[in-house]
Amino acid sequence: MRTTLFAFLLIFLCSPMLHAQEQGIHPQSQTYEWPADPLVKAKLDKWQDQKFGMIIHWGLYAVPGMIESWALCSEDWIDRDSNIAYDDFKKWYWGLRKDFNPVNFNPEQWAAAGKEAGMRYLVFTTKHHDGFCMFDTKQTDFKISNGPFANNPKADVAKYVFDAFRKEGFMIGAYFSKPDWHTEYYWWPKYATANRNNNYDIHKYPWRWNKYKEFTYNQISELMNNYGAMDILWLDGGWVRPRETVNAEVLSWGAPIPEWSQDIDMPKIAAMARSKQPGLLVVDRTVHGPYENYQTPEQRIPEKQLDYPWESCMTLANNWGFVNNDQFKSPAKVIHSLIEIVAKGGSLLLGIGPKADGTLPAEATERLAAIGQWTKVNGEAIYNTRTIKHFQDGNTFFTQSKDAATVYALVRIKEGEALPATITWKGNLPKKGAKIKLLQTGQPVKWVVEGDAVKLTLPAALLKSNDSYPALAFAFIPSSH
Template sequence: MKNTLLSVLLLLGIHSLCFSQAVYEDERYVPETDPLVLEKLSEWQDIKFGLLMHWGTYSQWGIVESWSLSPEEYGWCERKAGSNPGNYNAYKAEYEGLINTFNPTEFNPQKWAEAARNAGMKYVIFTTKHHDGFCMFDSKYTDYKITSPDCPFSSNAKSNIAKEIFSAFRDQGLWAGAYFSKPDWHVESYWDPKYPPRDRNVNYEPEANPEKWQEFIDFTHNQMLELVSDYGKIDIMWLDGGWVAKTPKNEITSWYDVQLKNSDNGYIKHRIVNQDIKIDEVVEKMREKQPGLIVVDRAVHGINQNYLTPENRVPEKELPYPWESCIISGGGWSHTKNAKYMSGREGVQMLVDIVAKGGNLLLNIAPTPEGEWQQGAYDLLSEYADWMAINSEGIYKSKTLAPYKENNICMTQQESGETYFFYMCEKEETDMPAVITVNSHQPAKGATVELLGYSKPLKWKKEGEGFRVMIPESILNKPPCDHVWTIKVSKLKD
């Protein structure tokens, strides 16, 4: 993932970089057939709200995760830190030397897990390894890891960070998901030191070097299997680096001749290389160890992308398959010094908007190099906690209700028949309106209309094909919650 200012993304609706293999909401989805995975996926669609964490040695510099190692001329790859950013080889050596100073002694995953649970989050996706190859788990297949003797944190009792995080979050009732980068810019079987890296891709031709490429396949499979074998119950394997994939022969052309859309630069060019890591084989092996495992092979069209992941954006409409918007909460994907976090209003309304369209929200929080969260992250989760304590019944297990959103009102429904109309407040709107009008639906005769967080039924009247709800004067300036007010209807008119 790339470091991008959330405020700009939300204001301009900027789309993230899309690779030629990328599958977004205007393209096909290949349904899973494994009944255990389908059951698990249905459960995942009910839990709605998760936490994503990008964390690694790069946090010490407060820079974008991994991407400054890629010799590509895009803003997110720019080298600004270190003592010699103008010299690529010197920069790479200094970047990889960050292992020698990474010592997050304030690491307390129990505190994070409690804050996430209180906010209503139901699953966590943690970066066990990003593209730079540094492992936040005790892999047997590399020394470039948090538990290496070269890393001062290796002597800490909590040095196997991924294991500690998964355990702490499971103890709070959350699902555990492992973010894992398929490309690895540290291992020599991907970026062979005999050649300079040319871009994000493998820096040699896999088909001309089958033994070396097989070495990389084995390395990647072994690390993925470690995560599903040695780290307890893993519910989701969330794979990044969609360019590492099998590419049909007719899509492999000459260097730098494939144009891809990018909203910042109009069009960019990108090399396409067949990087078949035999994903079907390793998925089968992982599911032998973790039956029902959800696999998200991001931006790779095929059966192993069990749900789709619009990045830093919310689709304009309901999508006809499982999906999750992964969104920065503040700063960038990785730690940003003095990060500005989204407001509680922005965060809560984003969750409601996504859920009303049938999706899940995966909210990213980036730990500091010391192993803490910034106060802004805790403040935001506290706003979620207050709101969800009153309104969560309209969120969890909910289904879509067309037209999903009407002006500033989102809507969901439960299989039992209750429907929920979420009034999204304006920025400075703290008092409730005396009347809330819904145009697209109408309560059935004898239905009960309520305001979540208020103990008495509300009066309502028909209004064309819709209805008007009268809000009692006694609570107009004392609403039960902030940001979004929820009208519940026991049964709609057929």
């Protein structure tokens, strides 16, 4: 069996099945409810100033370099070798805990790379669906601080991640999976695990579900009490939700839904969390209502501008966690996404997956540094901005300062193409006599209005530099002022 399992793993880890994780993506709910708490409103406004964040997926799945958690789930889109028993696979996966010893764990490297890129907030995966905890919980021994890494001074991983990013000025968020496939209170070994949901009828066994609710409440309480100032509680696993929130929209997503309510009492959890962390943003993904303080479209950018808070959570490579031989996006592609997202009213939460040894892949740090070269000189058009009604004209996107005094035009340059000698856009024309400033140099550029468009002439020195520019950003006072 040992040889067979090893052969299976080689097939599994190299298979195209990982592309099927698209079916594990959270959709975006269509309704939004503004928070009433003034402290939450203030925190939300501050968060909307940040625009660019890092989400870190790191757990057992980093050891073999495979898709995070989902391989444990028995659904049609998960393609495992049919010669290997499902229970054998689960035992192998749970057993990775004995091999997870990140002796080079370096959260300072992560924070420095994020700051270099221009990121301003963090969401760290304290527990994914597999139930393996990256913090020193007292509710289970299935955790990084109970294994080969237990005697390391930084065994309470989450503490050191949060501390490192706080020192760099980041807003801090804790990712937490509402489903937990490891605890017997969610997946009861008495029954098979048919899909992502809990595998027993809560109507028949309310005591077991109550134990799960207590387990979840206690773990979130630990995060809110023991890990310093927290800005965001980012809750994943939107299928764990009150039955009454499963409307026609949720049914249209196609995910398996049980006949019973997987209600974990979010009002109680949120009240406890905010008593410890006043103004805390709670992001109960896809469960529209008072505990989804901003929406989180995944691996996509909404087609239209949205007038409520949201973020696109997208990966730097193809996967959330570290996967062997993964393909990374170019810095230009990330910058182009950031520009479009901000112009449409959102923030970009970019996914990074550290390796099993605790360091970031070189491909990730290289790209983050290149992204940072752009944000360092063009950030004025990104950070602390808000939307403007006319937000796009072709490859030119627009933002404005919070006081609406300055408009920014961000012009995306197609990868591999040289800078054009002139740039033209329609709408958002500059005020007569105004200066249009090129942000990366701070110098004014020549411009003229021709009909309903403005035409800019780029400086000759910029055109002769032969540098590759993913985008140019300009600042000006609009004609409406």
